[in-house]
Amino acid sequence: MLKDLLNMLVDAITKNEDSNIGKLFTIVDEQLTDIDNTLNTMEEWIQVDKAQGKALDDIGEDLNQYRGKATDEIYRVMIRGKIARSISDGTINSMIDALAKTLNCDPTEIKIVNSIEAGEGEPNAIVVKKAPLKALNKIGLSANQFVQFVEQVIPGDASVARVNLEGTFSFSSNPTQPEYSQSEGFSDMNQTTGGYLGAAFEGGKDVQLPI
Structure with a gap:
């Protein structure tokens, strides 16, 4: 946006970011960018998945x-x-x-x-x-x-x-031989494969949701 502002000046004025007018426009550019970011955030926060x-x-x-x-x-x-x-x-x-x-x-x-x-x-x-x-x-x-x-x-x-809250994780069915699976065993280094654990009820320990 700063370059666009400088390009709007007449040719008689130095169109340089380090000039006095350039420094002034830099301050204006920062303020306009901040306002633009705020407006974008307000627009996004109308959505349930992005609001905070x-x-x-x-x-x-x-x-x-x-x-x-x-x-x-x-x-x-x-x-x-x-x-x-x-x-x-x-x-x-x-x-x-x-x-x-x-x-x-x-x-x-x-x-x-x-x-x-x-x-x-x-x-x-x-x-x-x-x-x-x-x-x-x-x-x-x-x-x-x-x-x-x-x-x-x-x-x-x-x-x-x-x-039923059973997970997909399991060990090899053969105790002496490894088995490989994309969805049941241990995860790889990137944690993009492997099984996941299940869950258990713990009655009375959770916060009740107002629904």
Whole structure:
């Protein structure tokens, strides 16, 4: 922008950044750049995935979804969940779709079945056979808090019978021979491969989210 400002000067004036007028324009350029960055930040922070702090609070309050003690990352999930719950009609597919939008993950990372279908025989209950552990770990969402979101998308007369939080990590099936896998063993140096651990419930130790 500084060069553009200097080029606007008539040819009778020295168009050099080290000249007096150049130094003056440098100050103006810094101020204009700062204003431009602020405006860009304001535009970005209208978006749930980029807003932070008070700007994120304002988005949540417009939807009657309050933060409580949640971090920005978890609060974004709560806001997305508030929006996504409105599309859930109680069917398995709509529940999966709502959770995927809430956690910003692929629907294939979630599998929900009826408890009867899972062979557990509990009426009006669902079983989460596959949970998006990578997404939960990235967000910092605990197992209990994840169940809170699941309970929000199921029909009012239904319940969550069980949630499977098994990871993919495993050791070699042969104690004397190594086995190689892109998705089950130890990670490489770049941590782009390898399995991940599961999770466990710790009832009563989590902060309850206001959802």
